[in-house]
Amino acid sequence: MPPLDDETSAQDGCGLKAADLPWLLGYALGFFLLHRAASPWSGPGFFSLWYPAAGWRFAMLWVRGIRMTPWLGLAEVLVDMISGSIPTTGPNVLLEAWGALRPAIAYGFAIAAIKFVSAKVHGAIATPPMPFGLASVIGPMAGALIILPLALLRPDLPAGGIHTSLLLSLTGYVIGDLLGVLVLAPPLVWLANVLDRSEPLEISLPAAVPGLTDAVILVLALCATNALDVAGLDFRSLPTLIAGTWIGLRHGSMAAWLTIVVITVWVLPHSAQSMAVAERLDMHMSLAATVIAAWIAGSYADAQKTAQETLERRNRLLFQAERLKTLRAMSVAVIHEISQPLATLAIEARHLHERSDGLDAEIAESIDLIDRKARSLSDLVRRLRRFGGRAADEPSKLPVTMLMGSVTKMLEPELRAENCRIVGRRINPQLVVRVQEIELIQAIVNLIRNAMAASSDGEIRLEARAQKENVIIEVANRFDRAQDSANKDETMGMGVGLMIARTIVEAHGGSLLREDGDGEVRFFLRLPLSRAEL
Secondary structure (H helix, E strand, C coil): CCCCCCCCCCCCCHHHHHHHHHHHHHHHHHHHHHHHCHHHHCEECCCCCHHHHHHHHHHHHHHCCCHHHHHHHHHHHHHHHHHCCCCCCCCCCCHHHHHHHHHHHHHHHHHHHHHHHHHHHHCEEEEEEEHHHHHHHHHHHHHHHHHHHCCCCCCCCCCCCHHHHHHHEEEEEHHHHHHHHHHHHHHHHHHHHHHHHHCCCCCCCCCCHHHHHHHHHHHHHHHHHHHHCCCCCCCCCCHHHHHHHHHHHCCCCCCHHHHHHHHHHHHHHHCCCCCCCCHHHHHHHHHHHHHHHHHHHHHHHHHHHHHHHHHHHHHHHHHHHHHHHHHHHHHHHHHHHHHHHHHHHHHHHHHHHHHCCCCCCCHHHHHHHHHHHHEEEHHHHHHHHHHCCCCCCCCCEEHHHHHHHHHHHHHHHHHCCCCCCCECCCCCCEEEEEECHHEEEHHHHHEEEHHHHCHHHHEEEEEEEEEEEEEEEEEEEEEEEHHHHHHHHHHHHCCHHHHHHHHHHCCCCEEEEEEEEEEEEEEEEEEEECHHHC
């Protein structure tokens, strides 16, 4: 399923382009049809308690960009004038035209604000499709707020009933737009994304058994709602609200939207019948509560899934970085071992070449070949040493709490698989170090993995504290003395993992020490604090 927050054609500026004209014509036609389709649910003081044209407007602004805001507003004004919804003559023409223009402006500002905020913040609230869900709720509310100032000045509001009439009007407006946006906008945005990419629509739906279970739950909720309605109880919407939220949290926004469609189709025929305005408003308020809860729950579930995928991708990158670091450390060790004998060989070959005068031509040629090959190998080793010592990334300031959080999150699957856990006291959030994040995370991960392999009770202690101008990160585990002598070199960190960790720490100007005692192995990783934190 394409992400709802994938802007396909949003552009800066408000200029109308030739490619926008077919979109505007299609928008005007769709707005006219959907506006007329909402008439069975209309009432005094507002368009309709079910207003699908709002979803049409929202989808167009989300897909084509907020630069289309004034042009959509003008299209709506023209459609309303042609259809007779607003007068074309008289003293109130400009006021009525402004009233028809305001919703598009409010939606444009709401969408722009949500996209601006989601670009500046991090976390689930900024992860697709959460911004779409928030904008779909805030847009109708912004429309009501922009209507409010001039609505207070209308001369046709009944005397003595201004506040009640205005409250009913604005509430009806918000509910009608909310239902229209959340029912119509998601499939339109999905379809626009698919057409823009020329890709098949990927629909993410529950598996057969969970889907059947949720369908049964939804049917039971509708039956319970109907029974409570017949009984005249005020909390009749509670079953569908719970069912919609449950399905959204379990399966995401697509399943939530299908649930919304089913509930809306079930309610609308009842509310389209002749009934008092207050009764219809009450029914649609209950429907709106269910729709909002289901959609936000589904959006949150999708955002959590996206965040988890991002985290797993980062873990894979860290794993690859660790493998590269291991290869780098091994290559450095090998180069170090061969550099000295190779240097001696090159010196001796050069000396032999200098004394080759007067020897047989074939022997002299062989000596010259040995000399050239030895010098080539020496140059190659020097280049490899320079490459092996190059930093993987640039140092940056990093709170120790964030460092520990990344390490813990990365190791969660391994800890569960090994039935281990990380414990420790709260770390001072003011401790900050200047490090190469990926490399230092790898060093700590190596130490914890060694501790997991050697731990006798599955408990790994991970703590950090300030010590003068340094921060001390401690990794400790308890061990079985009977097993220690047999496995010490392998499980207590005497292999490549510890060598890599020590190399990384020392490259940061720190040190790595080991201390044994009281049935516990403790590694102390010392790093200099960032100067701003001293």
